[in-house]
Amino acid sequence: MAKELWKGNEAISEAAIKCGCRFFFGYPITPQNEIPEYMSLRLPQENGCFLQAESEVAAINMVYGAAGSGARVMTSSSSPGISLKAEGISYIAGAELPCVIVNIVRGGPGLGGIQPAQSDYYQACKGGGHGDYRLVVLAPNSVQEAVDLTQEAFDIADQYRMPVMIIGDGMIGQMMEPVEFRDVPKRQLPEKDWATTGTDGKRKPRVINSLFIDPQACENHNIHLFKKYDEITKNETRVETYKLEDAEIVFVAYGTTSRIVKNAVNALEKEGIKAGLIRPITLWPFPSKAIEDAASMANVKMFLDVEMSMGQMIDDVKIAVNGKKPVHFYGRTGGMVPTPAAIVAEAKKILGGAK
Amino acid sequence: MLNDKRVRIITGHYGSGKTEFAVNYALRLAESGAKTAIADLDIVNPYFRSREMEPMFNEKNIRVISSSVKGLSGDIPALSPEINAAFHDKSYQVVLDVGGDKVGATALGRYHVSLDEEPYDMFFVLNANRRQTHDVEGAIKYLRSVEEGSRQRVTALVNNTHLCGDTTLEDILSGQELCEAVSRELNIPIKYVVMERKFLEKLSSSMQGEIFPIDIYMKKPWED
Numbered sequence: 001m002a003k004e005l006w007k008g009n010e011a012i013s014e015a016a017i018k019c020g021c022r023f024f025f026g027y028p029i030t031p032q033n034e035i036p037e038y039m040s041l042r043l044p045q046e047n048g049c050f051l052q053a054e055s056e057v058a059a060i061n062m063v064y065g066a067a068g069s070g071a072r073v074m075t076s077s078s079s080p081g082i083s084l085k086a087e088g089i090s091y092i093a094g095a096e097l098p099c100v101i102v103n104i105v106r107g108g109p110g111l112g113g114i115q116p117a118q119s120d121y122y123q124a125c126k127g128g129g130h131g132d133y134r135l136v137v138l139a140p141n142s143v144q145e146a147v148d149l150t151q152e153a154f155d156i157a158d159q160y161r162m163p164v165m166i167i168g169d170g171m172i173g174q175m176m177e178p179v180e181f182r183d184v185p186k187r188q189l190p191e192k193d194w195a196t197t198g199t200d201g202k203r204k205p206r207v208i209n210s211l212f213i214d215p216q217a218c219e220n221h222n223i224h225l226f227k228k229y230d231e232i233t234k235n236e237t238r239v240e241t242y243k244l245e246d247a248e249i250v251f252v253a254y255g256t257t258s259r260i261v262k263n264a265v266n267a268l269e270k271e272g273i274k275a276g277l278i279r280p281i282t283l284w285p286f287p288s289k290a291i292e293d294a295a296s297m298a299n300v301k302m303f304l305d306v307e308m309s310m311g312q313m314i315d316d317v318k319i320a321v322n323g324k325k326p327v328h329f330y331g332r333t334g335g336m337v338p339t340p341a342a343i344v345a346e347a348k349k350i351l352g353g354a355k
Numbered sequence: 356m357l358n359d360k361r362v363r364i365i366t367g368h369y370g371s372g373k374t375e376f377a378v379n380y381a382l383r384l385a386e387s388g389a390k391t392a393i394a395d396l397d398i399v400n401p402y403f404r405s406r407e408m409e410p411m412f413n414e415k416n417i418r419v420i421s422s423s424v425k426g427l428s429g430d431i432p433a434l435s436p437e438i439n440a441a442f443h444d445k446s447y448q449v450v451l452d453v454g455g456d457k458v459g460a461t462a463l464g465r466y467h468v469s470l471d472e473e474p475y476d477m478f479f480v481l482n483a484n485r486r487q488t489h490d491v492e493g494a495i496k497y498l499r500s501v502e503e504g505s506r507q508r509v510t511a512l513v514n515n516t517h518l519c520g521d522t523t524l525e526d527i528l529s530g531q532e533l534c535e536a537v538s539r540e541l542n543i544p545i546k547y548v549v550m551e552r553k554f555l556e557k558l559s560s561s562m563q564g565e566i567f568p569i570d571i572y573m574k575k576p577w578e579d
Contacts, residue, residue, distance in 0.1 A: 005370050005484045005518055030401050030430045114401050114430050174402035175575060176370045178484075178518040259577040337576045 060088030070195030090129030094210030115335025116170030247276030367480030
């Protein structure tokens with residue numbers, strides 16, 4: 001199919017429909033409103049169901065219900081709305097139900113602003129809701145990658161029976177880019193033999209629950225979940241590396257920030273400074289090994305983590321670097337977007353200090 | 356373009372590039388010596404709006420009228436009373452950048468009383484690479500819905516078929532075919548064919564409408 005121009009939010013929605021999502025429950029908030037708007041137009045055309053819930057809390061629990069019946073279901077929101085959904089997300093993770101949650105991140109904390117940010121890394125990767133659980137967190141850096149990852153997100157969710165989050169800063173949702181809708185590689189997906197689809201009087205009812213009153217049973221469930229998380233870490237970790245071979249300074253950045261950093265890497269190269277980039281595509285599982293390996297390279301003197309936050313992913317970068325090399329930070333917040341020039345200046349400043 | 360009516364209304368699907376066209380158009384007007392004002396009536400889109408170009412417009416003595424609520428990044432659907440100046444102060448050549456769909460165009464509908472008194476041009480910017488306007492039927496449906504929302508009539512088409520940085524001459528030419536078909540169907544002329552300057556030398560045949568070369572101002576943070 002030929003390339004078309006798509007707005008990120010609409011492209012994510014169409015990608016979800018393309019891979020069989022027929023249910024969407026949500027509540028409006030900028031800068032993700034085009035997702036519910038698009039779904040409200042398209043899902044009825046596909047005999048699906050769009051419902052604007054009375055709140056985010058209601059919406060995520062509708063997702064729980066639809067996922068429990070084996071349907072492909074999605075919800076979306078932006079930062080404060082995801083906070084409201086956090087309880088439901090924990091329940092869905094606990095009940096081992098597949099679904100896709102989109103967070104088009106805006107500046108925080110609190111009501112914050114509507115411009116792009118990356119300050120929901122902790123929320124996505126370090127809990128958000130209560131209990132020991134994980135989400136697979138996919139962080140596209142273009143509209144095309146958002147389309148590809150959204151389609152894959154439903155397969156990952158079904159394969160491992162767990163919620164998958166697509167996280168994009170506001171720009172991923174709002175910008176227009178050329179897109180080609182292409183098929184993602186097919187996965188062997190297990191039967192949904194747990195779904196509550198009605199017994200027809202022919203089998204025992206299936207029960208979906210996240211309640212384990214017996215402490216041993218609850219611990220067993222946690223251990224079971226973490227075995228699954230280990231498997232996902234092994235199979236699904238994704239990362240892009242750029243010009244690491246002879247880099248003195250290695251940037252770590254995800255989402256649209258990585259594209260700004262890539263410009264900075266190229267600008268530094270023109271000035272004779274060798275820089276490289278590690279871009280986590282999965283924020284969880286985090287690509288620790290790629291960073292660990294770079295930290296062991298003799299040419300690498302230091303890391304510079306760049307985020308549109310006060311520094312959240314940097315914790316995982318530091319754990320992976322494990323003290324082998326210094327890890328520096330540059331960030332903008334509240335909807336301010338770093339410029340390639342500022343990143344270049346920061347890199348020069350810290351490299352100068354190291355000599 | 357000085358022959359266009361004093362009030363130019365720029366409409367088109369989100370992603371048609373109407374804001375890029377509006378920005379270039381206003382700059383061209385100002386360069387030709389006209390006293391120019393641009394009003395941003397987009398109360399739907401929270402990002403990539405013409406009001407973001409305010410510092411550059413100020414430099415070129417172009418009057419910018421946007422929301423009465425200060426701050427670039429609000430999503431408060433407020434229209435400034437200053438927009439009335441566009442209709443009342445006839446010393447200005449005016450560019451109105453209107454939101455991209457029926458809902459967005461509704462903001463313009465509020466000014467129908469002024470527009471009844473004022474001859475205007477309303478351009479419908481068309482990008483054939485947007486799914487909802489990629490064929491004649493879709494484009495006409497969209498154009499009609501914008502007319503309905505805005506309570507005004509489109510007076511001319513603008514071919515701005517593009518794929519951001521991936522645009523080819525073929526894109527522009529296939530967009531032109533679509534525009535010509537829409538033009539025949541609705542009996543509305545094609546006024547401008549918009550393209551980045553790099554395509555000018557590649558053009559071999561003449562086409563309906565005036566070639567309108569543009570520079571890209573609405574850039575993403577990683578675009579030089």
